[in-house]
Amino acid sequence: MKAYLGIDVGSVSTNIVVQDEAGKIHAGIYLRTMGRPIDALLTGMREVGACIPPDLEIAGAGATGSGRYLAGVMIDADVIKNEITAHAVAASMLVPDVQTVLEIGGQDSKIIIMRNGIVTDFAMNTVCAAGTGSFLDQQASRLNIPITDFGELAHSSGAPVRIAGRCTVFAESDMIHKQQMGHRLPDIINGLCEALVRNYLNNVGKGKEILSPVVFQGGVAANKGIKAAFERCLNLTVIVPEYHNIMGAIGVAQLAKEEVQKTGCTKFKGFHITGLSYRTGSFECGGCPNACEIAEIYEGDRVIGRWGARCQRWDIIN
Amino acid sequence: MPRVTFPHMGESYRTFKMLMNDLGNEVVLPPRPSKRTLDHGVRHAPEFACFPFKILMGTYVETCLLGAEIIVTSGGVGPCRAGQYGQLHKKILLDLGYPVDIIVFEPPRLHPIDFLRNIQRLNPNRMSYRAVWDCIKRAWQKLIALDETEKITHVVRPREIVTGSTTRIYRKVLEWIDRSHSAKEIEEAHSSAVEAIKSVEQDPERKVLKVGLVGEIYVLLEPASNLEIEETLGNLGVEVERSMFLTGWTRENTFSETHETISVKDAAMPYIPLCIGGHGMESVGHTVVYAKRGFDGVIQLAPFTCIPEIVARTILTSVSKEHGIPVLTFFLDEQTGKAGMSTRLEAFVDLMKRKKWQDELPEHNAVKKGQ
Numbered sequence: 115m116k117a118y119l120g121i122d123v124g125s126v127s128t129n130i131v132v133q134d135e136a137g138k139i140h141a142g143i144y145l146r147t148m149g150r151p152i153d154a155l156l157t158g159m160r161e162v163g164a165c166i167p168p169d170l171e172i173a174g175a176g177a178t179g180s181g182r183y184l185a186g187v188m189i190d191a192d193v194i195k196n197e198i199t200a201h202a203v204a205a206s207m208l209v210p211d212v213q214t215v216l217e218i219g220g221q222d223s224k225i226i227i228m229r230n231g232i233v234t235d236f237a238m239n240t241v242c243a244a245g246t247g248s249f250l251d252q253q254a255s256r257l258n259i260p261i262t263d264f265g266e267l268a269h270s271s272g273a274p275v276r277i278a279g280r281c282t283v284f285a286e287s288d289m290i291h292k293q294q295m296g297h298r299l300p301d302i303i304n305g306l307c308e309a310l311v312r313n314y315l316n317n318v319g320k321g322k323e324i325l326s327p328v329v330f331q332g333g334v335a336a337n338k339g340i341k342a343a344f345e346r347c348l349n350l351t352v353i354v355p356e357y358h359n360i361m362g363a364i365g366v367a368q369l370a371k372e373e374v375q376k377t378g379c380t381k382f383k384g385f386h387i388t389g390l391s392y393r394t395g396s397f398e399c400g401g402c403p404n405a406c407e408i409a410e411i412y413e414g415d416r417v418i419g420r421w422g423a424r425c426q427r428w429d430i431i432n
Numbered sequence: 433m434p435r436v437t438f439p440h441m442g443e444s445y446r447t448f449k450m451l452m453n454d455l456g457n458e459v460v461l462p463p464r465p466s467k468r469t470l471d472h473g474v475r476h477a478p479e480f481a482c483f484p485f486k487i488l489m490g491t492y493v494e495t496c497l498l499g500a501e502i503i504v505t506s507g508g509v510g511p512c513r514a515g516q517y518g519q520l521h522k523k524i525l526l527d528l529g530y531p532v533d534i535i536v537f538e539p540p541r542l543h544p545i546d547f548l549r550n551i552q553r554l555n556p557n558r559m560s561y562r563a564v565w566d567c568i569k570r571a572w573q574k575l576i577a578l579d580e581t582e583k584i585t586h587v588v589r590p591r592e593i594v595t596g597s598t599t600r601i602y603r604k605v606l607e608w609i610d611r612s613h614s615a616k617e618i619e620e621a622h623s624s625a626v627e628a629i630k631s632v633e634q635d636p637e638r639k640v641l642k643v644g645l646v647g648e649i650y651v652l653l654e655p656a657s658n659l660e661i662e663e664t665l666g667n668l669g670v671e672v673e674r675s676m677f678l679t680g681w682t683r684e685n686t687f688s689e690t691h692e693t694i695s696v697k698d699a700a701m702p703y704i705p706l707c708i709g710g711h712g713m714e715s716v717g718h719t720v721v722y723a724k725r726g727f728d729g730v731i732q733l734a735p736f737t738c739i740p741e742i743v744a745r746t747i748l749t750s751v752s753k754e755h756g757i758p759v760l761t762f763f764l765d766e767q768t769g770k771a772g773m774s775t776r777l778e779a780f781v782d783l784m785k786r787k788k789w790q791d792e793l794p795e796h797n798a799v800k801k802g803q
Contacts, residue, residue: 180771198779233783235758238776321749404656405466422770424660426596 116173117166118374119382120367121155121189122200122360123147123181126220126247127333128154129360130162132170133367137207141165142360144333147220151181152392152411155188163385175382176200176370178362180221184411187419188392190381193373197362202226202233204365205329208355213325216344216352217361218314218334220247225319237318247334249282253289253306257299264303268339271304279309307339311347326350331358390414401427433458434556437500439488440465442653443578444678446610448504451571455564456557460500462491465656469494470766476524483735483765484650485517487657492521496530504554507538512709512740570615572679577609577622579677584629586673589666590641591634598632599663605629638669641784644722645674646715647733648741651764652676658733659770661762661777665731668781673727675718676711696721703747712740716747723755728784730757736765758783 115134122129124147132141141162147154176193177185178200186194197219205215206228215226223246227235239246254261275297278284285306292302328350334340335358344352357364374380396409408428410420420428436452438445440462452459463469465487473490481489492503503522508515518536525532535554540547555564581602589598605625612621643665651657652674662672675696700717707713719730732748734741745761752759760780762773 180775196775196778196782198775199782232786233779234787235752236779236783238772320746321753402464404464405468407467425599 115167115170117170118367118371119162119172119175119189120200120363120365120370121158121175121177121185121191122179122197122362122366123151123155123177123185124179124197124219124362125222126251127359128158128179128181129363130155130158131357131360131363131367132162132166132172133364134170135371139357139364140167140170142357142363144359147181151184152188152394155181155185156388156392159189159385160388163388172380172382172384174367174370174374174380176366176373178366183419183421187411188413189387190383191370192377192380192382193366193369195366195369197222198224198226198233198236198238200362200365200369201331202228202236202365203368204361205331205355206231207364207368208357208361209327209329209353212327212329214322214328216314216319216328216330217332218246218330218340219332220251222246223314223318223332223334225314225322225324227322227324235322237320237322239318247332249285250306250310250334250337252282253286256286257303259299259303262336265336265338265340267300268304268307268337269342271298271300271339273301274308275301275305277302277305277309279313285309304339304343307337307343308347311340311343315347324348324350328352330354331361333359335359387413396422399423399428401425434554435460435499435501436504436554437462437492437495437498437502438504440491440654440656441650441678442655443582443606444575444653446578446606447571447575450574450613451567452504452554454567454570455555455559457502457554460495460498462495465491465654474766476528480737482513482737483657484514484648485520486766487650487654488517489521489524492525492532493528493530496525496528496532501532502554503532503534505534505536507536508710511707514710570613570618573615573618574609574612575679577612577618577625578606579679580622581605581609581625581629583674583677584626586662586666587671588629588632588634589663590669590671591636591638593633593635595667598629598666601628601632639789641670641728641781641788642726643670643672643784644718644727644730645672645733646711646718646722646730646744647675648711648735648738649676649681651733651735653678658762658764659773661731661733661773664770664774664777665781668777670781673722675714675722699724703751704743708740708743710738710740712744715741715744716751719748719751719757719759720755723751723757727757728788729780730759731780732759732761734761734763736763738763758787 117132117134120131128145128147130143131139133139143158143161145154145158175189175191177191178195178197182194201217205212213228217224224238251261254264275292278288289302330352335354341352390413392413394411399406399408404424406423408422410417434457436457437460438448449459469490472493473486477486477489505518518534522534535550585598585602592598605628608621608625612618665672696717699720700713703716704713715732722730748759
């Protein structure tokens with residue numbers, strides 16, 4: 115049976131899916147990137163390679179996420195696509211008439227407006243990571259609560275406490291203040307969820323026409339507190355798909371399928387890459403005053419990818 | 433001979449180098465803004481100052497280290513703090529122990545006497561006004577040649593067959609213009625530069641999107657400050673039209689307002705009826721004009737914390753809706769990581785492509801099949 119591999123290497127998580135022609139998910143893996151995208155990808159590929167049925171043939175592969183170029187050269191992806199397109203494709207596969215996609219990941223939060231299956235507008239958070247998963251992560255570890263319990267705790271709150279949401283620094287000092295005043299932890303966490311949603315809608319969602327059906331995806335969608343805060347704020351039902359945390363990978367697997375239908379065959383190297391050694395390095399180019407920081411990735415002794423140059427000097431010629 | 437320097441703004445330094453030399457000054461060339469420039473700039477500038485301030489700060493420190501004695505820069509009109517940057521830069525440089533003077537050129541239309549006095553300070557050989565005027569005329573001609581050549585690269589790059597060939601030729605022809613000196617030489621260099629770029633091998637059949645660039649002047653004009661967005665867009669198959677060139681800006685601030693700027697202001701009128709400083713009004717006006725001219729999208733470039741552009745950005749949301757043109761905003765600061773920008777640009781290009789060629793694209797069909 116033919117299946118397609120989708121890889122999403124994000125700042126916080128690395129996700130891999132294997133999806134067959136009919137859209138059935140045979141493997142869906144969510145791993146923490148932990149600052150080491152290559153290791154995360156290799157671990158994930160090993161797990162996927164071990165758990166898929168032997169009769170499944172990978173007929174196409176795609177990469178997305180901020181580490182898409184890295185992942186793309188490691189596996190020889192058929193398609194390398196940005197996360198916005200990948201997320202939009204995945205959302206409309208699962209909720210065909212979707213009009214709004216809210217996506218909150220580790221470092222990025224985005225909103226995608228779709229009409230009749232076409233992306234008509236999108237926005238991403240700009241210079242600030244307030245209102246993203248990383249901040250929630252950081253607060254969870256400060257409070258010594260597993261991030262997975264965050265949503266339940268918020269859910270059990272009777273009265274949210276108001277927390278400043280514009281900037282993580284303000285939010286944190288507000289939270290500490292409220293905690294020292296004696297507010298209950300669930301109320302503070304619920305307040306944080308509301309602050310995050312407020313920040314998202316005022317910042318990323320500014321001026322966007324949010325219409326139902328609304329799909330909420332990305333790692334943070336697992337947080338019931340945030341979902342409930344969105345529903346209260348928007349006065350709309352918010353759908354969290356089953357595979358909400360690996361939607362980018364699902365989308366890019368679908369795009370890989372489309373690409374292979376065009377090209378006829380896949381470039382995917384195969385699962386044996388998990389046995390190869392990869393290493394990265396970087397250096398500063400001295401060719402001109404730009405002093406570009408060049409990053410490169412080696413497969414064995416061979417350079418397979420280079421980034422960061424502003425000219426063609428370091429292009430790899432195959 | 434006084435050692436003179438000036439800010440680095442795209443390729444315009446080639447003109448100022450010639451002009452300052454002709455007037456009898458020694459020129460300390462500002463280096464292209466780099467990591468080193470930013471290091472100096474961020475270290476000595478106030479934390480809350482905007483990105484252009486920090487780049488200029490860094491450039492000035494670099495040129496002071498090379499022995500510059502006089503810095504020539506431009507002032508500004510309206511309520512944008514850039515108007516005071518020259519004075520603040522000077523204070524900081526003096527505090528750092530560089531005995532430097534800054535000559536700030538304010539729009540001559542508003543301050544004619546000041547303008548003449550400044551010119552005299554840069555005229556150590558006391559050349560006649562007529563001779564000075566002659567030098568300025570040639571510098572102007574060179575500036576036009578540089579701007580016009582750059583405009584052509586924006587048209588050719590998205591259609592080039594060999595990626596990077598336009599940029600390669602462009603680098604070469606810039607040197608031709610750089611070397612030209614007399615009016616006749618500049619004219620010849622200009623026309624051969626244009627010819628050379630036009631002769632880059634192109635695919636006339638290629639479908640190309642057209643995007644307008646609006647925003648704050650420094651981040652628009654200095655590619656080192658905007659992560660070479662024009663080149664990146666060109667490589668993604670997008671023809672760029674930038675709303676601002678130094679020749680255009682000088683024209684409207686020196687002599688009188690041109691027909692084009694008047695229509696841009698008219699277009700902005702329903703949204704921003706008065707000058708809000710910087711180029712906020714122009715950003716809105718140009719977006720309306722681009723929409724009317726049938727562009728596929730507009731990209732706004734703004735320095736982080738730039739008030740006029742923040743105001744414009746908020747208004748552009750409704751301009752985008754009313755005129756049906758997608759608008760993407762980038763706030764630029766000292767980050768050099770390009771990943772965030774290329775993700776957004778790629779997605780923006782996907783969006784425009786789908787809007788324009790709805791049924792021809794596979795991704796679109798992929799999305800549609802879900803229905």
